[in-house]
Amino acid sequence: MRIDSFIRLAVILLLAPVRIALAAPMSAPLPPDHLSIAQLPAPSPHWIYVYDEAFNNETDSRLNLYDGDAHRLLGQIDTGYYPGFSLSPDGHTMAVATTYWSRGGHGQHTDVIEFTDTRSLSITGEVVLAPTRTQGPPTFYNLSYSKDQRFIYSTNLTPAASMSVIDVAKKQVVADFDTDGCVQAYASLERRVSSICENGKLLSVTVDDTGHEIARDFSERFFDVDQDPVFIQAAPSTNGMVFVSFLGMVHAVDLKTAQPTFPTPWSLVNAAQRGHWRPGGTQMIALHKTLGTLYVTMHQGGEGSHKVGGSQIWVFDANTHRRIARWTIDLAKYGTAIAVQVSQDEKPLLFVSTETSTLLTLDGKTGRLLHAEAKMGQTPWYLINP
Amino acid sequence: MRIDSFIRLAVILLLAPVRIALAAPMSAPLPPDHLSIAQLPAPSPHWIYVYDEAFNNETDSRLNLYDGDAHRLLGQIDTGYYPGFSLSPDGHTMAVATTYWSRGGHGQHTDVIEFTDTRSLSITGEVVLAPTRTQGPPTFYNLSYSKDQRFIYSTNLTPAASMSVIDVAKKQVVADFDTDGCVQAYASLERRVSSICENGKLLSVTVDDTGHEIARDFSERFFDVDQDPVFIQAAPSTNGMVFVSFLGMVHAVDLKTAQPTFPTPWSLVNAAQRGHWRPGGTQMIALHKTLGTLYVTMHQGGEGSHKVGGSQIWVFDANTHRRIARWTIDLAKYGTAIAVQVSQDEKPLLFVSTETSTLLTLDGKTGRLLHAEAKMGQTPWYLINP
């Protein structure tokens, strides 16, 4: 070994004078590393969960937790196949409803809700469901915690639509009810959950302390399914939800009232733009609840283009209904914007995932591009605030 | 509907005179389609199984069956996680040894061999294994049918190395034996299986009618593990196997003899090339058994470059040890050649998968590029003849 070291030193001296000048050959050797498991830093509103459907390998979807300030991944939650997800009101638990098979993608399948501690990204428990769980597009409303965090509403589609109620403390399914063909679970009040229906109404069901239905009501019809349907990818607002339609009408829903009420819809587009500029993608709107800023991925296209991502982000004041800004996506670099989410703090970051699997981080007030993170999985179709 | 049809006709007449000229508006409408399940055509030596590790989603690996003449996929066998695979001597069954979890990629895990009928691509049965199966690089020798098709040798690594013997008819594990740290399963004679060892020897074990070991022998040392190790990705030959070393030595092994014998090794490279041109990739050699043509993916590189794919395919006559041809890969278009396989018929096709997940089909005699199939999965690391 001694001779060997001399040879090496000679080679270094001959070939790499810069390297040896920088080195301190007589310094103490580096101490051994300590193998450990990283802990998550203190939570930040600038974190974002990026849902990767992994469309070419759909049994292996996942949520990637990303730090929008440090521009790095913080960890991963495995989410199986066509998952639903819901964050507990206290923020400490990510509930994931998903499907697993005994043999990868075949054999017996099991529907289950798994609970992950968001502070350790470890699974802490599960509830097995009937194998009837909704396997639909990723939204934050295939599954929903009740506002008091006592229950989880889990949507079913067989194709008949229904809902299961899970008692969070008992970790078991305690009730089921039919939803008259209405889909998704928008929680409000203490124990009410609303679904969106083919007749353009909301169905709202209230459950009691045991999770069983005690009341149901249809709202008035608030949109026209044939002429201008709303996307189910809605954004939560201070008083309820905001929906946007294929043609760019904004339908706010107030869920703090005894029955859902509907402020007058307003339009993202003027008469000349209508039908030519449209919202589109897999998560086309994001709302900053306290600032009232609405971000929409917009593209130019006609009927049937509602899943085309945005070439621009249009920014609105949701209170005055005025457009504040239009931010252009560098299509050559990133492709269209398919999903958008905004952090809910006073210095908001706007996260935009693109069809080339890039996650863009923009200043939510100025639109300045702060970072572009390439290769955020295969198909980052949905973004969730922590 | 009538009025509507008139409007449509008018629009077509106004906007699309070419379309209407081509159309036959008074022809009978197209008949309804018949929903069915496709049957595989008659087998062809020009089919190839492309193993996709799906490295970014490793629980969802698969074998894609591809037709090298029709240039199309024929179907898919799901292969789970880090699989081994072996084709039955009669060609009718693809055995896949793999690992599944009760919850996608977590929960209880189960090691299992699944049997797929190669004529229907349906799973016909399985054998559950102890959870000790080798999870190594994809080769055709993590699992191996005995030559008489009565048993399957399934390799284990815990990291202790051993082998399990599965009775194919009984569909159960009937025996296990330690392999003294030697790995892989190269079947020969009726009931013998050889493994490759750290001491540069082959260990050969013979089993009886019940699958139990009745003899074991170490061969002579046939390569130098320290100075010039051989790749475990060997190619089957008429009499046994062909291995190639990091520096390009060809080590043939004759397994038809009572004990393995080793013809004199020969070199793919001349003195000037040695150490500068090297074989490399994930499946660096392919042998046409009857024509004796050896194909090697070669690159320019030094120590540690043995997984770099080939910039060229070098073609040798394995009988005369003479190089016949050098075929250059269009690196700008396809990236390096990581895996190579040749069909075993008289008009051989050479299949080459590349680091950009393209499957190239070349004329095996002239090297002419016949087809380039893009997007053959994520990571097509290994190619198997039908």
Place this chain on the structure above:
Amino acid sequence: MQQRLDRLLERASRHVAQRTSRRGFLGLFGAALTGATLLPLLPVSRGGQAMAAEPTGANAVDDPASCDYWKYCAIDGFLCACCGGTSSSCPPGTTPSPITWIGTCHNPADGRDYMVSYNDCCGKTSCGACSCNRNEGEKPMYRLSLNNDANWCMANDNPNYHCSVSVLLGVAGQ
């Protein structure tokens, strides 16, 4: 196998018929009527899209391995024609879904609009080839029979989605 398919389709139709009035689910035949009410909107937009699609290949509209194939006007997923099947047959070893979503597509060769059933083929993991997403007349999941986002393998013994086929049902509105 064909017998089994017929039984599945029959069962699905009955299932739909039983539930249509109550929960408004529009199935195989319900969707035909619904599609008809959409027709006034279609000629102009469809013409526009057809022209936009032309640069991708003159015969793409007739090629079942192309996303521009005319029957695929509301498909979403991997084309079975690229996965070992055809435009209307599932790849070997997979099973067609008995329930479907519905589109109405214009056939440029005869100038007619046809109703198309989009069945998923199920039982193996994502095929991954020829990903194709077209949405003429497609609606959100609350109008389920016109929705192509739901996993239509949901009611299969194995709900694992592999690829999608298009099955001509007949001329629209007849």
Place this chain on the structure above:
Amino acid sequence: MQQRLDRLLERASRHVAQRTSRRGFLGLFGAALTGATLLPLLPVSRGGQAMAAEPTGANAVDDPASCDYWKYCAIDGFLCACCGGTSSSCPPGTTPSPITWIGTCHNPADGRDYMVSYNDCCGKTSCGACSCNRNEGEKPMYRLSLNNDANWCMANDNPNYHCSVSVLLGVAGQ
């Protein structure tokens, strides 16, 4: 947790020690000796590779999120430093492998060669970020302790591979 890790490492070492003589498996400490016998080959080739790597970034050799980081000379897989961990810590919710493969890497900052243990982090599916494959001194699977193709999560409760870390063990040959 640290206690558990220590126990795992201790168990692994013992396991290796028990089996080394019989089946030639070279583990944590066996590999150190093996690595030493390889050293005569290393200076020239390593120098060549270091120079080839330089164009990818002046500081890449010091950046744990770069495949060119000096400690990664025999790593194969996703860099945990890109997955929520660091160069020597596993991401939250994953578990390090108690068994490892070994490399010998040259540190350009002090001119020394170090032994490095490459542990896999296990229990979640493929991280997918920063795929990195370097093979200085890497050997085929029959020399297991120098092989980076085997799934080193094989002996974990959950053998699902997520990413890889590099753990400095000490100066090589000392």
